[in-house]
Amino acid sequence: MLEKVLIVEDEAHARTGLTELVAAWGFRAEGAADGAEGLDRIRQWSPGIVVTDLKMPRMDGMELLARIRELPDRPVVIMLTAQGSIESAVEAMRMGAYDYVPKPIDPVRLKAILQSANTQREVDASKQAEPARKPSEAAELGPLVGSSPQMRAIYQMVERVAPSNVSVLVTGESGTGKELVARCLHEMSSRRNKAFVAVNCAAIPETLIESEIFGHEKGAFTGAVERRAGCFELAEEGTLLLDEIGEMPMATQAKLLRVLEDRKLRRLGSKAETPVDVRVIAATNKDPQQAVQSGQLRGDLFYRLNVFNIQMPALRDHISDIPEIAARMIDEMNQRHGCSVIGIAPELMERLMKYEWPGNARELRNTVERATILARTGQLKNEHLPPHFGEPGYATRVAPMVGGVVVESASVAGSSRDDDRTVHVEVGTTVDEAERQLILKTLQSTHNNKTKAAEILGITTKTLQNKLKEYSSAGSGAGSSRNDGPAVATE
Numbered sequence: 222m223l224e225k226v227l228i229v230e231d232e233a234h235a236r237t238g239l240t241e242l243v244a245a246w247g248f249r250a251e252g253a254a255d256g257a258e259g260l261d262r263i264r265q266w267s268p269g270i271v272v273t274d275l276k277m278p279r280m281d282g283m284e285l286l287a288r289i290r291e292l293p294d295r296p297v298v299i300m301l302t303a304q305g306s307i308e309s310a311v312e313a314m315r316m317g318a319y320d321y322v323p324k325p326i327d328p329v330r331l332k333a334i335l336q337s338a339n340t341q342r343e344v345d346a347s348k349q350a351e352p353a354r355k356p357s358e359a360a361e362l363g364p365l366v367g368s369s370p371q372m373r374a375i376y377q378m379v380e381r382v383a384p385s386n387v388s389v390l391v392t393g394e395s396g397t398g399k400e401l402v403a404r405c406l407h408e409m410s411s412r413r414n415k416a417f418v419a420v421n422c423a424a425i426p427e428t429l430i431e432s433e434i435f436g437h438e439k440g441a442f443t444g445a446v447e448r449r450a451g452c453f454e455l456a457e458e459g460t461l462l463l464d465e466i467g468e469m470p471m472a473t474q475a476k477l478l479r480v481l482e483d484r485k486l487r488r489l490g491s492k493a494e495t496p497v498d499v500r501v502i503a504a505t506n507k508d509p510q511q512a513v514q515s516g517q518l519r520g521d522l523f524y525r526l527n528v529f530n531i532q533m534p535a536l537r538d539h540i541s542d543i544p545e546i547a548a549r550m551i552d553e554m555n556q557r558h559g560c561s562v563i564g565i566a567p568e569l570m571e572r573l574m575k576y577e578w579p580g581n582a583r584e585l586r587n588t589v590e591r592a593t594i595l596a597r598t599g600q601l602k603n604e605h606l607p608p609h610f611g612e613p614g615y616a617t618r619v620a621p622m623v624g625g626v627v628v629e630s631a632s633v634a635g636s637s638r639d640d641d642r643t644v645h646v647e648v649g650t651t652v653d654e655a656e657r658q659l660i661l662k663t664l665q666s667t668h669n670n671k672t673k674a675a676e677i678l679g680i681t682t683k684t685l686q687n688k689l690k691e692y693s694s695a696g697s698g699a700g701s702s703r704n705d706g707p708a709v710a711t712e
Contacts (some may be wrong), residue, residue, distance in 0.1 A: 224269030256280025393533030441490025
């Protein structure tokens, strides 16, 4: 059942138009002219969702949010923000807002957020109605799903660690759900009503990462036209996830270690230290011990973060959980795409259970989403799978697929294809050589545009530059006769 939605907006035309739009999506919608009127309507009408503007007379959106937090049955709050007020929106999320929508409003984004918030309300209501289960009996924990021994061990560790404020290191292959664990730790902690901020250290240029994490003062460097809070300050009293911690530059790792130990940070360009109260969770898809040995991760930082380690299992190691995981994914995809799929046909489930899933739960999610969109209704069947799913060489061909560049096993693809969007990898090729061919072919497909190539490959420009330098130094002898990519350029 769709929740009642209250629109709190001081501009009359915008309020009326937004109320009519939300009502057209099937919600019961009403309006209020400012925060004070909105608070009265919340007490009288009891909406499940409140969409409120940030800047309003009498009582603004931030004060309304603070007053809502005091109510026994709190509605979900979605904040509307003008361009340039993103920091205020993040502050609102730190105070407990569910999400924010920038103005001018994108109806597609607003509708998706409303649907997601409605689902969250239903989940919260069902949890309150159900008796609590012991961890050993649970088939899910927050966003985590599965009743295998491996997943139950994860649930037990999360429930044991979540109430504390200690650092946690989450490890596991890409696509195993490390961020879901971090979010679960946050939601089960006393910080649940504060912000959860996630940072992918591999996606931030080395020259900007300190500013992004620790903030900077006006004039700290060229382009620093105003003071800016970093992720630590945005996550104050909440949780900060540092994903791909092994990609963080060593100098930044040293500064991070000091913040973890002293609970104080110094913004770039500042002489003063700022106290911070943040729980830090780190994640990596690398073996942290090997990363320490290879010099990619400081040993003292590793030991500081690794107070508790949660190792996420690869999907192939708990195949028995696929029916439960896929069922949850189908529910999400039905909601997202307006479908009404009711399950998975037995013959398709058998194929899913036999596949090894090199891309883990992320690959399963993509497969289920594709099948759900194709089926629309009824059961998912074999005909809704990608071509050649599960055939010999399929994993080699599909798992590395990034941005339209496909790596194909020569034993499957044959040797006749030689276009600029295909890489032929002979059986027995080393992982390093396959990676080299993929990088060079991607660079060729972007006409030597390294920024675009790095974006397609999902790595930083710095990482790409380092790879090219490595190939350049090694290619003068062994690789000079190859005709499998562009000349290696490092500038």
